[in-house]
Amino acid sequence: xxxxxxxxxxxxxTRFEVALHGASEATxxxxxxxxxxxxxxxxxxxxxxxxxxxxxxxxxxxxxxPVPVSPEVFALLEHCAAxxxxxxxxxxxxxxxxxxxxxxxxxxxxxxxxxxxQTARAQCGWPQLQLNPxxxxxxxxxxxxxxxxxxxxxxxxxxxAGALLLENEFEHFLIHGGTSTVCARGTxxxxxxxxxxxxxxxxxxxxxxxxxxANESLSVSGIGGKSFIDEHGVEQxxxxxxxxxxxxxxxxxxxxxxxxxxxxxxxxTALLVEPGLTLPEGxxxxx
Numbered sequence: 001x002x003x004x005x006x007x008x009x010x011x012x013x014t015r016f017e018v019a020l021h022g023a024s025e026a027t028x029x030x031x032x033x034x035x036x037x038x039x040x041x042x043x044x045x046x047x048x049x050x051x052x053x054x055x056x057x058x059x060x061x062x063x064x065x066p067v068p069v070s071p072e073v074f075a076l077l078e079h080c081a082a083x084x085x086x087x088x089x090x091x092x093x094x095x096x097x098x099x100x101x102x103x104x105x106x107x108x109x110x111x112x113x114x115x116x117x118q119t120a121r122a123q124c125g126w127p128q129l130q131l132n133p134x135x136x137x138x139x140x141x142x143x144x145x146x147x148x149x150x151x152x153x154x155x156x157x158x159x160x161a162g163a164l165l166l167e168n169e170f171e172h173f174l175i176h177g178g179t180s181t182v183c184a185r186g187t188x189x190x191x192x193x194x195x196x197x198x199x200x201x202x203x204x205x206x207x208x209x210x211x212x213x214a215n216e217s218l219s220v221s222g223i224g225g226k227s228f229i230d231e232h233g234v235e236q237x238x239x240x241x242x243x244x245x246x247x248x249x250x251x252x253x254x255x256x257x258x259x260x261x262x263x264x265x266x267x268x269t270a271l272l273v274e275p276g277l278t279l280p281e282g283x284x285x286x287x
Contacts, residue, residue, distance in 0.1 A: 002189045007032035011043045012154055012177065020165065020173035021189040031170055035161040039177075042157040045073060048096065048148050049106075055147050059096070062140035062147075066132060074136045077129070079262065080152060084126050087270035087277060092242045096146035097123040102247065104238045109228040111236065121245040151239075155219055155265025158183040162261070174213075180220045183261045184213035198286050201252040209286050211257065218286070219264035221272045222253040241273045248273045255286035 004021040005028035016039055018032035047053045051060075054073045061067050069077075080093050096105075101120035103110040112120075123144040130139040140147075149156075154177045162183045165173050172186030174194045184194040193212035200208050201224050211218055223237025227247075230236050236247040254271035256264045259282065267283055279285065 003028075004189045005029055005032060007036060009033075009036040009040070011036070011039045012047070012157065014154060014178040016158075016175065016177045018161070018165075018173060018175045020170055022170060022172050031165060031168055034168075035165050035175065038161045038164050039157040042153070042160060045070070046076075046149050046153045046156070048146070048150065055149060058138050058140065059146045062138055063143045063145060066135065066137035066139045068135070068137050071136060074131070074133070074138070076149075076156060076262075077131060077138060077147075078133075080149070080266070081126060081129060081131065083152075083263065083266040083270075086280060087267065088274070089126065089242050090270035090273040090277060091151065091266045092124065092126065093147050093149055093152065094124045094126065094128045094145060095240050095242060096148035097121075097144055098240045098242075098245055099148060099238065100146075101245075102236070102238075102240065104226060109226065109236060109238065111230050117245045124242065124245075151221075151269045152262060152265045154178075155181050155217070155261035155263075159217070159261040180222075180225070181261055181265055182213065182218045184217070185215050187214070198253075198255045208253070208255070211255075211286055213257070216257050216259055217261035217264045218255065218257050219261065219268040220253060220255045221265075221268035223248065223272065224252070239269060239272050243273075251275045256283055257286060258283045 002021045006019045008017045018035050045054050054069050058067045083091050097120040101112045101116050123142050128141045128145045158175050174184045176182040182196050193214050196211050197207040198209045226238040227235050239248045241248045251272050254268050256267045258264050
């Protein structure tokens with residue numbers, strides 16, 4: 001049976017792993033390290049927290065002037081805007097002011113005052129993001145508006161790393177970021193599909209489901225990844241409902257499978273906010 005090689009690295013505050021087979025160990029290891037390096041490159045481009053990233057440049061200057069960005073970042077922002085429209089606003093990369101308001105940025109979370117929520121909500125929403133395709137520039141409509149691609153950046157990075165492996169003619173691999181987003185192609189070394197458990201939000205409960213992936217991506221979003229218990233005993237998670245400016249409470253976990261890790265990431269977030277959304281063709285929800 002062909003040997004499977006697994007290589008791991010830290011990026012985006014997450015442990016990423018690449019498992020692949022179909023060549024010599026040295027070749028597989030080099031390919032996996034190249035894929036992980038691509039994820040590291042994209043973190044440097046997309047991170048809200050790295051001051052030299054393109055997203056940080058937009059956040060710092062976008063309310064004062066149009067900010068030129070690379071074709072890669074512009075295309076991703078256009079894709080995010082389309083996903084925001086497709087999900088009726090349940091997926092929104094302009095929610096950084098609300099994340100900051102709820103103390104989820106570099107903190108453990110806390111309930112803000114109502115007026116703080118209203119101020120932050122006025123800085124959020126898709127009309128804040130102004131894209132100029134002719135000049136490949138990005139502008140933010142309101143002072144204080146910030147972009148945060150945390151809800152989609154991991155999936156996009158996995159998708160790009162997977163595309164790099166396919167370009168290098170590797171047909172059988174699995175890449176995951178913290179097991180919450182998984183990109184699978186081909187099969188395991190023994191011919192079985194890649195098999196992924198969707199964990200129950202209660203850690204002591206059995207998995208909600210076990211999913212076989214074949215040339216698909218799986219994303220799982222839950223309120224428990226970063227959350228706190230408020231004074232009323234309610235768990236407040238880091239996924240914010242754009243309609244209320246408050247943490248989503250409609251579901252505890254949402255899992256989506258489709259052929260794109262970028263899309264599955266966005267839709268898993270959207271369905272945690274609004275479980276009743278109509279899915280487009282090619283997506284399926286895992287219960």
